[in-house]
Amino acid sequence: MVRSWRAWLRDVVVVLLFAWQIIALCVLIQHEPLLPRPASSSLSRTPVGDREVLTKIWKEFQLKKSISPPSNINESRSDELGLWRDLPDTRPHACRDVIHSHPLPRTGVVIPFFQEPFSVLVRTVQSVLDRTPDALLKEVVLVDDASENEILDEALEKYLSKLGGKVRLMRNFQREGLIRSRLKGMLATNSEAVVFLDANVEVNSHWLEPLLEELKKKPTTIVQPFVDGIDSNTMAYSAPQRPLFSGSFSWDLRYVWGQLPEHVEEAALKRGQPYWSVALVGCAMLVNRKYFESIGTFDSDQRIWGGENLELSFRAWMCGGSVVTVPCSRVGHIFRKTVYADVNTFQEVLQKNLIRTAEVWMDDFKKYFYGSAVMYKSKSSLTDDEKTSLAKRVELRKRLKCKSFSWFLRNVAPEVIIPSRRAVLHGEIANRASTACWDVADDRYITLNYLCWRHRVMTENVFTLTSDGLLMRGDSCVKVNLPNPSLLLGDCPERPSLEDGLWFFIGTRHVGQIQLRLLVKGAEKTFCIEHVTSITKLHYREQMPQIHSCDSKFTFQTWSFTYRFNHSMSSH
Incomplete structure (x- = not known):
């Protein structure tokens, strides 16, 4: 029987289709380590828990709840938002097309809390459950640090019981603090990777995968997301625009923001x-558990909270690891003032935590930390028992064969300026009325910018007032060429004198008037620096600091330096 041409054509088509499928399969096998990009709904999971049931529990206890302890968060506004909300996707657009490798480690999330508003805490938990792939989220461990807020007892337990088996609640019998609570939560997990989150955050879309991807590349990295802001009053979620900032530190060991280089940004x-x-923000970080344990986890003898992020950052960098920020991961954090009920207690706890950091990691550079202790109302010191526990951390550093703090400054934080031993005041100079900071224009005149209130480290804006009356930026000195009242940079005199002008600071600690004493036609005159709108021809209508007659009540003549030094306090 002779086959028709249609039959032959049909067979040829079948063979070609089969061949095409084989080729396609080979391509898939060749790229097997990469997962095809899932639909967004498979990454942002179906919300965990029956929202109707959960809302009912929430409303029942809303009617019963007593007055909550102060938290420096607008709790009423937070309650209005409810326990779930959509967030703007603040990632760079390029992040949305990234295909992540497979497999990624399953992760435990540890969230300590103390007196946290219920809606803030639960929104943190819900954001983790609803925006994390189920295959990557092994467990969520909440650690209650002996909260006294009634709604965080029965209501919270009832609510969490409806979220499935991945969420566990642990309670401290007495206040242990953030650091020890984090450690307690980590010990309760058996996850290969551990995320530490504050209890007042909201994780954003696809937040975990890029962090795990970076950790997979280098397990000795401590990885943090890019932290967006949540306003503590309006609860509005927003991402910072250009310029971008990265974490750093000041010599009195505060966390500060430094501007990224343009190519990095x-x-x-x-x-x-x-x-x-250079430094961790501290509110959200991912670690490889084995690595984290090998370098000594957190310093458990740092109390409550404060300074642990810098201590861990120094240790990671100096002991062979690194700290990396991942812009494709976004987590919003409520930035608020301290929640310590007693400000004096806060100052004592913070100082002791920072003393531990300086003594273990800063080598001879700790003199700058102690020199800046004048910023505190009173000076704290370690007890004998605290010194004994400190010795164990010093021994840890030796055992890990960590590099010097000098190496850290040269290789990791070269933008941090080492102050002169003659420095009395140092850092950015900010006006207390306008919040504008001193800046240097291309023509070497001093102008003002408004970036300083957003961070404390902008290398080109760092000035030093010395004990012998010079006001310096780098190797140059600030001068005035009368009759022009503007300030400009010039060469420093061989010897400070009234002829060239002597600079003084009149105030409390780091806030006060900047005075210039100068010989004018043979007579000594005193001027004060004031924020003005310039009427000089060269800088007409520009915002500038200029000399004027002194008025102690005029706030535009009140300035603050980042910190003040007293080197007689530089030993401990």
């Missing part, structure tokens, strides 16, 4: 490129 915004950070 460009790569972060356009491609979502991770970048090194």
Whole structure:
């Protein structure tokens, strides 16, 4: 029987289709380590828990709840938002097309809390459950640090019981603090990777995968998301725009923001490129458990909270690890003032935590920390028992064969300026009325910018007032060429004198008037620096600091330096 041409054509088509499928399969096998990009709903999971049931529990206890302890958060506004909300996707656009490798480690999330408003805490938990792939989320461990808020007892337990088996609640019998509570939560997990979150955050879309991807590349990295802001009053969620900032530190061991180099900022915004950070923000971080345990976890003898992020950052960098920020991961954090009920207690706890950091990691540079202790109302010191526990951390550093703090400054934080031993006041100079900071224009005149209130480290804006009356920026000195009242940079005199002008600071600690004493036509005159709108021809209508007659009540003549030094306090 002779086959028709249609039959032959049909067979040819079948063979070609089969061949095409074989080729397609080979391509898939060749790229097997990469997962095809799932639909967004499979990454942002179906919300965990029956919202109707959960809302009913919430409303029942809303009617019963007593007055909550102060939290420096607008709790009423938080309650209005409810326990779930949509967030803007603040990632760079390039991040949304990234295909992550497979497999990624399953992760435990540890969330300590103390007196946290119920809606803030639960929104943190719900954001983790609803925006984390189920295959990557092994467990969520909440650690109650002996809260006294009634609604965090029965109501919270009832609510969490409806969320499935991945969420566990542990309670401290007495206040242990953030640091020890984090450690307690980590010990309760058996996850390969551990995320530490504050209880007042909201994780954003696809937040975990890029963090795990970076950790997989280098397990000795401590990885943090890019932290967006949540306003403590309006609860509005927002991402910072250009310029971008990265974490650093000041010499009195505060966490500060430093501006990223332009090429790093460009790569972060356009491609979502991770970048090194000098210091951890502290509110959200991911660690490889084995690595974290090998370098000594947190310093458990640092009390409550404060300074643990810098201590861990120094240790990671100096002991062979690194700290990396991942712009493709976004977590919103409520930035608020201290929740310590007693401010004096806060100062004592914080100082002791920072003393531990300085003594273990800063080598001879700790003199700058102690020199800046004048910023505190009173000076704290370690007890004998605290010194004994400190010795164990010093021994840990020796055992880990960590590098010097000098190496850290040269290789990790070269933008941090080492102050002169003659420095009395140092850092950015900010006006207390306008919040504007001193800046240097291309023509070397001193102008003002408004970036300083957002951070404390902008290398080109760092000035030093010395004990012999010079006001310096780098190797140059600030001068005035009368009759022009503007300030400009010039060469420093061989010897400070009234002819060239002597600078003084009149105030309390780091806030007060900046005075210039100068010989004018043979007579000594005193001027004060004031924020003005310039009427000089060269800088007409520009915002500038200029000399004027002194008025102690005029706030535009009140300035603050980042910190003040007293080197007689530089030993401990």
